[in-house]
Amino acid sequence: MKSIQSSHGAARRITAIGVLAAAALASATAVAADGATVTRGDLSAFATSSDPNIDGRAQMVRTGDGKTIVTVHVTGLLPETTYGSHVHQQACSNNSAGGHYKHDPAGAPYPPNELWPAFTTNEAGIGNGRAVAEWTAGPNAVSVVVHAPGGAKIACADLE
Ligand SMILES: [Cu+2]
Incomplete structure (x- = not known):
């Protein structure tokens, strides 16, 4: 199970929807907002x-x-x-x-x-x-x- 926690820092300024989309693209195991x-x-x-x-x-x-x-x-x-x-x-x-x-x-x-x-x-x-x-x-x-x-x-x- 991979975590995308580390990418959240860079994504903090974009919208919640953007974070979810980035998470879905980054990994099959998505950590939602x-x-x-x-x-x-x-x-x-x-x-x-x-x-x-x-x-x-x-x-x-x-x-x-x-x-x-x-x-x-x-x-x-x-x-x-x-x-x-x-x-x-x-x-x-x-x-x-x-x-x-x-x-x-x-x-x-x-x-x-x-x-x-x-x-x-x-x-x-x-x-x-x-x-x-x-x-x-x-x-x-x-x-x-x-x-x-x-x-x-x-x-x-x-x-x-
Ligand atoms: Cu069984």
Whole structure:
């Protein structure tokens, strides 16, 4: 995760909109004027996925006031079905994203110590999940995995 904090000094005299535009151009990881940091990525099916048509995106916002908000938007799934989703701690191509990201590594393996943007799809197989934590996710919070109802990992987005 890169910070563009160092560029803010030079940008201080231009407008807030200008700062945001400069941040977006400077880095995929933008630090907005309100101190939020955004990472995001497109979802792709794992090679072993039972839902090869899955598509969508995931986003993580680390807010300036110390919260973390994760959203996931997914298409190509079964209608009216509940899917699990979690923030994971390895890249999608690294051990299929590894295990769940935990705020306290020695803490409980579920919220509020983890981020679970689970969702239920609509009749068109589209789902939207959201999870909010009262802490700032650390640098290992690098991917979002979508799981089939049985638990298998079916899709993943790298947050960059
Ligand atoms: Cu998971």
